[in-house]
Amino acid sequence: MPSAQELSGTNKLVDSICRLSPDLLADACQHILIYLQGQTRGVDSAEISDRFRRAGVRLDHEILQDIARFFLLTFRSAGKDNLSGDDLVLKLEEGSNKWSKASLQVLHRLWSEHGASVHAQQQVQAMLSIGQLVDIQWKLGMAVSSDTCRSLNSPYVTLLLKIVEPSGQIYQRSFEMTIPQFQNFHKQFKEMAAVMETV
Template structure:
């Protein structure tokens, strides 16, 4: 029942939007981008008038990702991909299956090649880092008000390609130590 609902949601997508979503997933599987940005996909869906809640969107992206990944791992053709999807659910639209067939026919070998080379790596990657300087002006628990702090936002792509955000704050002294450590790493990398 859950698969059928996800397949119905995929079928609601116009072919060009489905192709664009799949392309982002395939680009990640080929190593061209570091992850699949669900927030960006959600914005595109909303601009196209497709209303899906966050869970349904995640299910669509995850289903497509796992489908392409499974087909790649088993080294299957686009014809087998479409046949297996049709066997798994009767809810597939012909247009959606055609999009998936075309994309896998065009890009399946590129995904296979990249995934073979990446098989040994299983660590997340830093996609983006943003920072800003702030000033603590009110707090229930903090005694040192009016002291500056640095807020960091990290975007990290995990091994499945999902991008998550992590944020934290540091005192100026902690940030200076963090900066020194990064400088040391950069110096070591220059010698490599």
């Protein structure tokens, strides 16, 4: 159950959303839905703001950011739960009693048209999601004693990788390499970096 302060904040945001004309609301939501369907690299809030300004609507930058975040979260959640247009409207009405009928009609229509595509894109992203390398550290060591290794006094490199999983959890992985293996690893990393600069 949301607190009174959260409910008040949501109601203020909904008031700002409902002041938008149906066309302007649809235009802003289209930007977000196109992004969530994987057709653009992000939501350009500057472009949305520019369209609002051309239509004569002046919104504080922070309010515009809040509206964009609200619809990103709402549509992501609806996609994850595979909600219908009716279910989305019901959920929005449960969150605030300030929604105008015109705004809910716009959201119902847009979600009915694009909801299935957003859901499908989220399923694809979940299947393809892999961890992201955020830090790599290395140190040089020397094997001086071992129960299993016969060649002592040979240098080795220990690599420590920090990886952020799609869940947001950070994991650390470490492994050891001989000097020739590390040199080959370094060479391959340089080649990958060169290729990525051309993309």
